[in-house]
Amino acid sequence: MFTEEITNLTNPGKAPADGDQILRTSENYTITEEYYEPRASTTEEIAGMARDWRNAELSETDYIVPLSDHPNHSSTMTYRTALRAWPSTSDFPATKPTLG
Numbered sequence: 897m898f899t900e901e902i903t904n905l906t907n908p909g910k911a912p913a914d915g916d917q918i919l920r921t922s923e924n925y926t927i928t929e930e931y932y933e934p935r936a937s938t939t940e941e942i943a944g945m946a947r948d949w950r951n952a953e954l955s956e957t958d959y960i961v962p963l964s965d966h967p968n969h970s971s972t973m974t975y976r977t978a979l980r981a982w983p984s985t986s987d988f989p990a991t992k993p994t995l996g
Contacts, residue, residue: 946989950979
């Protein structure tokens with residue numbers, strides 16, 4: 897089981913707050929770093945990550961477009977159409993298109 901201990905060096909004995917220097921220790925390492933509260937991604941960041949994924953999927957299938965005799969040409973072209981339309985659907989960004 898992984899255990900980690902965090903010690904607040906800026907305000908000893910208190911929970912770390914943004915900007916505090918902390919010491920992270922475990923059986924495998926000791927690290928001193930600045931602490932920042934984890935934050936949830938914004939809607940815009942989530943949409944941006946989804947678009948990045950979509951763009952990568954399109955790039956990875958670009959080579960199939962001119963190969964009309966490729967065994968997966970038809971399903972890949974359908975997938976690419978779904979990828980392009982995805983941002984304008986109600987499924988975006990929660991449900992990614994799949995290659996069928």
